[in-house]
Amino acid sequence: MKVLILFGPPGSGKGTQANKILEKYPSCIYISTGDILRENIKQNTYLGKLAQNYISQGLLVPDEIINSMIENKIKNINDNIDFLILDGYPRSTNQLEFLLNLIPYKDIKVIYLKIDLKDVINRIVYRRVCPKCNKIYHLLYNKPQSNETCDNCNTKLIQREDDREEIVTNRYKVYLNQTLPILDKIKQLDIKFIEIPADKDINEIFNNINEFIKN
Numbered sequence: 001m002k003v004l005i006l007f008g009p010p011g012s013g014k015g016t017q018a019n020k021i022l023e024k025y026p027s028c029i030y031i032s033t034g035d036i037l038r039e040n041i042k043q044n045t046y047l048g049k050l051a052q053n054y055i056s057q058g059l060l061v062p063d064e065i066i067n068s069m070i071e072n073k074i075k076n077i078n079d080n081i082d083f084l085i086l087d088g089y090p091r092s093t094n095q096l097e098f099l100l101n102l103i104p105y106k107d108i109k110v111i112y113l114k115i116d117l118k119d120v121i122n123r124i125v126y127r128r129v130c131p132k133c134n135k136i137y138h139l140l141y142n143k144p145q146s147n148e149t150c151d152n153c154n155t156k157l158i159q160r161e162d163d164r165e166e167i168v169t170n171r172y173k174v175y176l177n178q179t180l181p182i183l184d185k186i187k188q189l190d191i192k193f194i195e196i197p198a199d200k201d202i203n204e205i206f207n208n209i210n211e212f213i214k215n
């Protein structure tokens with residue numbers, strides 16, 4: 001199975017680009033660890049209760065929980081898909097090593113969306129999401145057609161609880177300390193990799209991503 005990893009700090013546009021990739025390649029499968037955790041919090045599951053403590057502080061949920069969640073998802077995927085998109089995983093050295101035991105490195109491509117903290121804050125504070133279909137908006141750059149309701153399903157948009165500025169700053173620090181270092185490992189392993197400045201227009205970024213997918 002081919003795997004496309006969307007890698008980058010909070011607010012770099014991983015979810016936004018994943019949606020565009022899915023529009024273009026509808027037969028690929030999309031796994032966002034953040035979406036799965038939020039769904040579990042909404043359903044008040046055991047996993048959701050556990051994850052809530054970490055997410056509300058902007059910390060990573062422990063590796064063993066995330067790895068077993070990913071393993072369960074991946075083993076149920078049919079090999080005939082175009083490719084699997086992973087958004088928000090791996091996020092630590094341990095998670096990368098775990099993934100490499102499931103998927104050979106030659107079948108992996110990594111897209112690194114690079115952006116600074118000041119842009120991240122601006123992105124996230126104005127982000128709104130649809131709690132029903134997970135579509136992502138920005139109140140300045142990527143607005144819904146009518147006031148704060150989803151274009152797809154007309155549901156009232158919400159702000160994520162972990163999108164408060166002080167939590168975002170913490171998420172960015174956690175990203176710098178625990179997630180960014182795995183890029184060195186990715187480069188050492190000769191995994192196919194592209195770095196894209198994420199402060200460009202959404203469609204321009206997608207065009208770069210699409211070229212990388214095709215090659």
Ligand code: AP5
Nearest residue numbers: 010011012013014015016033034061088123127137138202
């Ligand atoms: P998760 O949900 O994965 O959050 P994240 O990685 O912090 O990323 P975001 O969803 O905040 O941002 P994004 O890059 O998807 O940007 P978006 O496209 O929305 O994780 C949440 C939490 O869950 C973590 O903190 C952790 O606790 C836990 N967790 C998840 N995975 C884990 C793991 N593997 N291990 C351990 N814990 C884990 O865009 C942001 C905004 O910008 C939007 O408003 C959008 O409209 C706008 N925008 C996007 N692109 C552009 C552009 N080019 N120009 C202008 N605006 C843009």
